[in-house]
Amino acid sequence: MLLYIYLIAISAEAMSGALAAGRRNMDIFGVCVIAFITALGGGTIRDILLGNFPVTWTQHPEYIYLTVSAGLLTVILSRFMHHLHRVFLLLDAMGLVAFTIIGCSVALRLDYPTVVVLMAGMITGICGGVLRDILCQRLPVVFRHELYASVSLLVGVLYLQLERLGVHADINLAVSFGAGILLRVCAIYWRLSLPTFSYSPQQWK
Amino acid sequence: MLLYIYLIAISAEAMSGALAAGRRNMDIFGVCVIAFITALGGGTIRDILLGNFPVTWTQHPEYIYLTVSAGLLTVILSRFMHHLHRVFLLLDAMGLVAFTIIGCSVALRLDYPTVVVLMAGMITGICGGVLRDILCQRLPVVFRHELYASVSLLVGVLYLQLERLGVHADINLAVSFGAGILLRVCAIYWRLSLPTFSYSPQQWK
Amino acid sequence: MLLYIYLIAISAEAMSGALAAGRRNMDIFGVCVIAFITALGGGTIRDILLGNFPVTWTQHPEYIYLTVSAGLLTVILSRFMHHLHRVFLLLDAMGLVAFTIIGCSVALRLDYPTVVVLMAGMITGICGGVLRDILCQRLPVVFRHELYASVSLLVGVLYLQLERLGVHADINLAVSFGAGILLRVCAIYWRLSLPTFSYSPQQWK
Numbered sequence: 001m002l003l004y005i006y007l008i009a010i011s012a013e014a015m016s017g018a019l020a021a022g023r024r025n026m027d028i029f030g031v032c033v034i035a036f037i038t039a040l041g042g043g044t045i046r047d048i049l050l051g052n053f054p055v056t057w058t059q060h061p062e063y064i065y066l067t068v069s070a071g072l073l074t075v076i077l078s079r080f081m082h083h084l085h086r087v088f089l090l091l092d093a094m095g096l097v098a099f100t101i102i103g104c105s106v107a108l109r110l111d112y113p114t115v116v117v118l119m120a121g122m123i124t125g126i127c128g129g130v131l132r133d134i135l136c137q138r139l140p141v142v143f144r145h146e147l148y149a150s151v152s153l154l155v156g157v158l159y160l161q162l163e164r165l166g167v168h169a170d171i172n173l174a175v176s177f178g179a180g181i182l183l184r185v186c187a188i189y190w191r192l193s194l195p196t197f198s199y200s201p202q203q204w205k
Numbered sequence: 206m207l208l209y210i211y212l213i214a215i216s217a218e219a220m221s222g223a224l225a226a227g228r229r230n231m232d233i234f235g236v237c238v239i240a241f242i243t244a245l246g247g248g249t250i251r252d253i254l255l256g257n258f259p260v261t262w263t264q265h266p267e268y269i270y271l272t273v274s275a276g277l278l279t280v281i282l283s284r285f286m287h288h289l290h291r292v293f294l295l296l297d298a299m300g301l302v303a304f305t306i307i308g309c310s311v312a313l314r315l316d317y318p319t320v321v322v323l324m325a326g327m328i329t330g331i332c333g334g335v336l337r338d339i340l341c342q343r344l345p346v347v348f349r350h351e352l353y354a355s356v357s358l359l360v361g362v363l364y365l366q367l368e369r370l371g372v373h374a375d376i377n378l379a380v381s382f383g384a385g386i387l388l389r390v391c392a393i394y395w396r397l398s399l400p401t402f403s404y405s406p407q408q409w410k
Numbered sequence: 411m412l413l414y415i416y417l418i419a420i421s422a423e424a425m426s427g428a429l430a431a432g433r434r435n436m437d438i439f440g441v442c443v444i445a446f447i448t449a450l451g452g453g454t455i456r457d458i459l460l461g462n463f464p465v466t467w468t469q470h471p472e473y474i475y476l477t478v479s480a481g482l483l484t485v486i487l488s489r490f491m492h493h494l495h496r497v498f499l500l501l502d503a504m505g506l507v508a509f510t511i512i513g514c515s516v517a518l519r520l521d522y523p524t525v526v527v528l529m530a531g532m533i534t535g536i537c538g539g540v541l542r543d544i545l546c547q548r549l550p551v552v553f554r555h556e557l558y559a560s561v562s563l564l565v566g567v568l569y570l571q572l573e574r575l576g577v578h579a580d581i582n583l584a585v586s587f588g589a590g591i592l593l594r595v596c597a598i599y600w601r602l603s604l605p606t607f608s609y610s611p612q613q614w615k
Contacts, residue, residue, distance in 0.1 A: 065525070113263070143239070198230045348545075
């Protein structure tokens with residue numbers, strides 16, 4: 001079940017990467033690279049930080065093909081993309097939540113402390129997008145947007161808490177996943193966001 | 206002793222990260238992320254490059270809490286920050302020197318060649334700031350400023366040399382640390398800097 | 411033989427890094443850092459992704475000295491650099507092809523799946539340049555230029571295919587290397603490039 005959601009999630013992320021590359025007029029190869037990195041970059045950073053070798057996608061070539069195909073498909077279908085705006089936001093929310101849960105469970109399995117488990121979830125959830133934005137020369141959106149990383153954090157907390165209470169893994173998955181999607185959709189709908197910190201000194205380093 | 210300096214150092218670095226995030230109007234979450242990465246990013250890159258797993262902070266959740274708290278505190282105290290300009294520069298110098306010595310000693314312990322030990326010191330000292338600048342879309346300051354990375358290099362050389370001469374570890378620490386702070390303060394005071402390389406071809410690649 | 415080409419290649423890449431740093435008015439230290447990262451960054455990312463520790467250059471301090479020297483030499487000779495434009499393009503092509511073959515053979519030795527082997531070749535070939543462009547705040551050129559990454563991919567495919575057909579290693583090397591250089595030179599000469607994907611929605615995230 002989580003696997004299917006994961007496959008949908010990496011495809012959706014790959015597509016968002018391809019669109020970002022298109023906004024920078026990259027060539028087809030650049031589109032594939034950005035699609036791949038957006039989809040699998042978060043998990044890669046998590047694996048490297050946790051010393052979890054071999055990195056996941058190196059053992060699953062099918063993920064590579066899937067993300068590159070999703071990127072190319074985006075190029076072909078790009079003229080219809082803005083009609084799919086809402087579908088996309090939903091797929092992206094699914095991706096965020098699925099990535100978070102997967103990231104947490106990888107770190108849990110490796111016996112890391114709780115706060116590191118939560119960070120592994122967030123890293124898996126948001127780092128792909130951060131890499132995409134750096135490579136496309138944009139200020140990372142996750143640091144400025146409506147609740148996004150916070151959703152990832154809350155999903156992680158919920159998932160760990162239910163795990164600790166001994167809730168059956170499938171039920172935990174369903175509840176955490178559902179709650180995460182709901183939270184993200186609410187955040188988008190009501191434009192919920194964290195307070196912003198603006199600092200503009202006259203002249204400081 | 207070095208531990209206390211280290212804790213002060215990561216707090217100071219976290220604060221500099223939070224201020225950089227504020228200059229980009231990031232939200233509270235972004236501020237925490239940038240604070241964390243600025244403080245612990247250099248050591249993380251060092252650990253990964255040296256294959257020194259698990260990465261330090263994953264075994265010390267207290268460092269995570271400390272850097273995030275320092276970031277949040279900065280937001281609260283931001284209006285007083287420019288009064289603390291000089292305090293900050295001093296804390297930052299302490300951070301640079303402490304990070305460098307710690308980085309060198311980690312690589313020494315793992316039996317890397319001398320030049321790699323020196324690089325481990327510099328990487329620990331300056332990479333947090335480089336990551337901060339990339340994430341905040343600034344040209345990394347360490348590549349353009351007064352002596353900064355060079356201070357890190359000189360501290361590493363001094364530390365290694367004293368180590369080799371069989372100087373007692375505590376004395377070595379005190380001497381290297383003091384010399385580093387002094388050098389950095391002089392560099393700031395007299396605006397010492399390395400020559401700059403400017404290259405502006407008519408049309409090259 | 412491949413070693414000599416490799417040494418020429420990292421020197422050429424270091425020089426291209428130094429020139430990029432010069433275009434951003436970095437100081438001498440920044441020039442050395444960018445030179446080093448441009449030359450050895452691709453191999454470093456490959457080693458980390460493949461879990462191939464210790465990272466190559468940490469065991470070969472001479473590569474560090476070579477790249478830093480090449481960077482400094484570039485500063486001294488910068489006024490003559492634009493006369494050497496064509497020599498540079500050729501050296502850069504040699505670098506790309508040599509890096510690709512080396513990257514593929516490292517991943518082959520570690521028994522990774524075919525597509526990962528090809529990616530290891532490309533990562534080694536192009537990531538140094540990507541890191542250079544990120545650190546110098548440029549949109550990575552490899553994602554927009556004439557056939558560059560694609561040359562890397564084709565060289566990898568050819569190399570693996572000949573390897574599989576049981577061609578002698580030296581002959582394989584010579585053929586793959588020659589074909590790669592030829593392809594890259596043709597791409598530059600006739601300005602061959604992949605189609606570009608441009609996406610500019612009215613207002614989409």
